[in-house]
Each structure stands twice: as structure tokens, then as C-alpha cells.
Amino acid sequence: MKMIWVVLMVLGFALTSAIAEGFSHSVTNEKKPWTTDAFEGDVQKFTFAIHSDLTGGERPQVFEIAMAQLALLGPEFVISVGDLIEGGGTRDELIAQWQSFDQRAAKVGVPMFYVGGNHDLSSALERDVWEDRYGPHYYHFRYKDVLFLVLDTEDLSQTRRDTIATQRAEAVEIYKTVGPEAFAKTPYAKSQERVTGAISDQQGAYFVDAIAQNKDVRHVFVFTHKPAWNADETRFHDIEAALADIPYTVFNGHEHFYKHQSRFGRDYIQLATTGGKQFPELGMSEDHVVLVTVAGTEVSIATLMLSGIRDRTGHIPLDGEGVCFAVGSCK
Template sequence: MVFRGVVFALAVGLCASQAATQDFEHAVTGGATPWTGELQASDPKDLTFVIHSDLTGGERPGIFELAARQMALLRPEFVISVGDLIEGGGNREELIAEWESFDERAALIGAPVIYVGGNHDLSSELEREVWAERHGPHYFHFRFKDVLFLVLDTEDMTAERRDIIASQRAGAVEVYKTEGPEAFAQTPYAQSPERSTGAISKAQGDYFVEAITSNNDVRHVFVITHKPAWEAEETEFRRLEIALADLPYTVFNGHEHFYEYKNRLGRDYIQLATTGGEQFPEKGLSEDHVTLISVRGQDVEIATLMLQGIRDRKAEFPGVESIPCFAKASC
């Protein structure tokens, strides 16, 4: 699934929404009505979409498949993530097999899915090459219903530095598997700045500053980034914040696998937890969820929906026979 296809699907959805717009019609007469107010004709600028969080970095079987069916129940116009969609780290054939597995499961949502890369997806040159073949650019932006989306690549570093980080990461992953998270935290990879806040090149910074400048009439901007790049001492992300200063915007990130809300520069910065990934309850709220976002005119509503609470018309979890463990801390 490439970005061009996603944009086309969104555009088709928009046209269908406009075509379906009609006045509220009914046969009830007299004073009393079985509703509290007249239903308004749908506004083609109303926007509803879903964000899901990390599902890898120790994926727990069955959770994302269920989440995909649950997201389908929400009927979003599209779904986007904060990256880490595959485990990564393998050879070409293994990477392709992992992407095909994700594609198959994401198709259960029944809505356009916009791909966002995380460190598991974009760390090595091979991973980036496979991504480009399957999904196009590593970072991009799009505008839909006068809302601007900036999708960042926080693994954007020189080839030399990437080789070092990739080698360190491979070793750290093995340490994690054999010795656990405490030993992992002591590895060179875990202690590198790129592991925590990522890297954004000047070229990427230039790209997004131009995208913001060229779309300064939008209703809202959503910044989607895997790692919390603003926490770095020196970062291109600060240029984006300066360019966005006069616009309403919201930032979403993942990577750390626990939920955290911050108000920064008067804006919402929201770190999502997991949608099937490894959980770390000792760090904070580490539970499976998705985020439902509605844009109505200038207003943005954000609803954090725990997978535990999303059930079908039978009050069952769609597609599963037993209740999964959505929060490590309570299982």
C-alpha cells in the first residue's frame, strides 16, 4: 500500500461524503418529536479517524487482529499509527513476510490505512529500502478536509551513523531477549540519543517547514511521529514548532509503550501506549488502546478507547472466543 493509493482512497471517500449529504427528512408532524433537535445535513468537512499505537517490540499474539476488528466497528474514515508495525531486523524475505502479515491484519479494518514508520520499521538500510518499495517515502504530509497531517521519520540519520546504531540495536535486541529489560537498558543502543529521541535531518526539517508554510490556512495540524523528537537537546523538530506557532496543532508519538499527556507550548502532546506491543506498567499506563479523533469545524475531540471496552453488538470481542489480556499489570 503506497501513499498515492491512500490519498486516492481518501479523496474518493471525501467525494462520496459530499454526494451523500442530504437534508433531514421524516414523517413526524406536530409539536413533540422523538429527538432533541433537528439532525443537520452532514458536513463534508467533518472528519473522524483513528490512531493506533505500537504493536511490535515484543508483539503479543492476537491483539492487533482484534484491534483491527474493533477499529472497524468505529467506522473511521481512515486509520493511521505512530509506527513500529513490524518487528524488523531480518533479511529481505523475512521483512517482506512481516509486512505481508501486517497488511493482511490491517485489511480487517475495512478503511484506508496510512503507514507510519518507527525504529522497528526503518532502522537499517534494508528496512528503509523495503519500506520505500512497498510504501514510498519515509516521511510525508497530506491535507484532507482542510486538516494537515505531518508524518515524520525519526530514524533519519546519515548512513554511517545508521550502520553504528543498527549494529548496536541488533546486539541490544539479543540482550533483551536473553537477559531482559534491565540489561537492555545498559546497552550502548539503549543509552544512545537516537534510541530515545530519534534523528531528523535538515532536509526533512526543510520539507516540513515548507509544507506548513504552504498550508497555513488549515483548520488543524496533526503531527505524527514515532519518537518524542522535541526532547532532544538539538533537533530539527524545534523548527517545526516555530513554523506551527500560529496554527492549532496536536502531536502524537509512540515508542515508549506507555501513555503520557503533556501540554507543551499550549498544545496537546500525547504519547500513546500499545495496541499489541510489549507493555511496561512500571513506567505508567501501559495498556492496549486506540484513539478516536473527531474534527468538527475548528473543534477537535480526542477519545482514548481502551480495547477492553470496545465490543460488538453482542457485547463480545469480535473474532475471539476468550478475553485477551489488554493490560499486563492486571493479568
């Protein structure tokens, strides 16, 4: 009888260890002062972070603070939604801008995946500098059976790109010297590419094939700077069709205010800013980051305002208490 009791005890201990590996306690009572010891312990569970636009007149300190805050939160990697530099200027000026971004982004201490925006990839020169430093303008990767698609919404023909680049340079100068109302009347501001961007046939086919080769994934995350789906005709619709039978989530930036919509039963989330110019009259235009956790087939998305992420002393990192993260609310 004693031997049976010992065997049952051993089996019970083994079962408990399997359920709660690495967990031990001092409580001998049948009742326990906690809810459960069935910890997830899922090797497939992971968390990544997303940051948004820096540009249109980057506001000092914000991005640096965001990187320090993300380092506190400890995601496995960080990905953007584009507009990482102001763009424009000579090759040397563009390189200097990218060096500044790279140095500041490195402070997060985990892999950083870049997404190109119109400030990063509008002109032929900007695209050349990107290629020299980072390679392709669009790409995909797979992590723990989750697929990530990184699009380029500045994928125009060379002729159209030259035209848009000229219009954009003129429009930016008008914005700086005359103001936003005059900017809104420029050919660039009124162009379809300014609003939804462009995706080439080649890029569309690339992502349709990537999806076909990864049908077994748990989830797909799509990152695009501009909301390409709002165009009447776009290769993005081909990508959506290819994703019809797979759970997916889309993130974009560009407009500098937060917006959530449901499209085909999926979340399409437009991020606001992480240091870029804000437009509070358009909606929630505040500095934030997003934390995404994937556990099994479940996806949890948390929007975290920079003003609320504090270190162990109760302060915003890098003496950030004096920084304005929501222009519409600051004096």
C-alpha cells in the first residue's frame, strides 16, 4: 500500500511539473492562494512592437524616448510603418539622415525591421540610397509560423516617380513657406499616389506567391505605409484576395492619426505618430507604440501611449516628463 502511495505521489509530482515547469511553492494545503498553475509556457508565443511615423517635421526627443521605452517592454523585435527620415537633399544628406535613424533605432536593443514610406522612397536617389544600405524595398519573412509582409507603396514607374518627386518637392516647399492650406491645393496633395500610394504588378505577384508558399502559417501581418486598399484599382486587392482564407492583420501609417476599421472581417489599423508632425483636428494624433502578442491562433494588440510608459523609478525615460506627446493637449 505504501508503494502505491509513493508511485501516486511521484506521478502527481510529474504531472504538476509538466503543467507548471519551473514553478515551485511552499504551500502544502489543498487550497491555494492563486488561480491556477497551468502556465502557458508556449514556445510559439511571442510579442513584437510597432512604431509609427517620425516625419513631416520630426519633434525632438520623442523617437529616442520611444526606443528607450520599448527596451523596457522587451519585445522580440520592432517593425515600423515607414517615414523614418525626412528625405530630400543630396546623397550625403540622405546618408546622414539614415545614420541618425540607425543610431537611435539601435538603442532598442532588439532587431528592427524597416518599412519604407514616401519620405524614404519617393525619388530615384532615395531609393538608390535605401538599396545601398538595406537592400529590397519590399520583402517578407516568417517567424514562429507567422508570416510578415512588408510592402512598398511608392512602387511607381520611373516616369511617374519623377513627376511625383518634382510635385512633392514643390509641395513641401509650399507647406514650409505658405502653410498646410496652400499645400492641400498642390498637384501632389491631390494626386492618388499621395493618398494610397502605388504597388507594381511585379510586387503584387511577389506577395501573392509568398502567401501561396506559406499557407500553413498561423497568422499574417501586413505592413504598408499608405492605405493602398483605398484605391479603386491596385495590386493590393490581389494580395487581399490571396489572404482570403488566412487570418491576417494590416498596419499602416502616413496620415498621422490613429484609425481602426474592419475590412473583410479583419483589423486594419492606421497608426498615428512616434515623433512625427501631429494633426489633432483629424482625430487621435498622439505619440504611441503598438505591442502585438501572438499566442497560438490568438492575436492581442495593445496601443500604448508614450506618456504612460515609465521606468522603475516612475519616470518617463530620458527625462521625458517635459516632452509633449499629444500636441492637441499640450499648452
